Amino acid sequence: MARSSHVPDTVTLTVAKAMPVITWPKPSDITYGTALSASQLNALASVEGRFTYAPAVGDVLPAGVQTLTQPSHQPTALTLPRPMPL
Secondary structure (H helix, E strand, O other): OOOOOOOOOOOOOOOOOOOOOEEOOOOOOOOOOOEOOOOOOOOEEOOOEEEEOOOOOOOEOOOOOOOOOOOEEEEOOOOOOOOOOO
16 A cells, blocks of 8 residues: 655745845046046945945036045846745
8 A cells, every 4th residue: 555645735935035246346546527437336236236325426526535435236136936846
């Protein structure tokens, strides 16, 4: 006589939130009067998303040494697949 076993229809899985890794190469120096562009504001992240910079693209910095602060990164919402039957 064969033994039957019950396989659940669903399982629970916990997905931990991961922190994106942000890298931002040091930008080249610019001449006074040059507006900031994607050449300076070009950070990369390990997940898709949108960066917000302050100062922003198009801003002109005052003369002298300026410090650009790390941009904020808003990850794009991921679409998870629907549950699949087991």
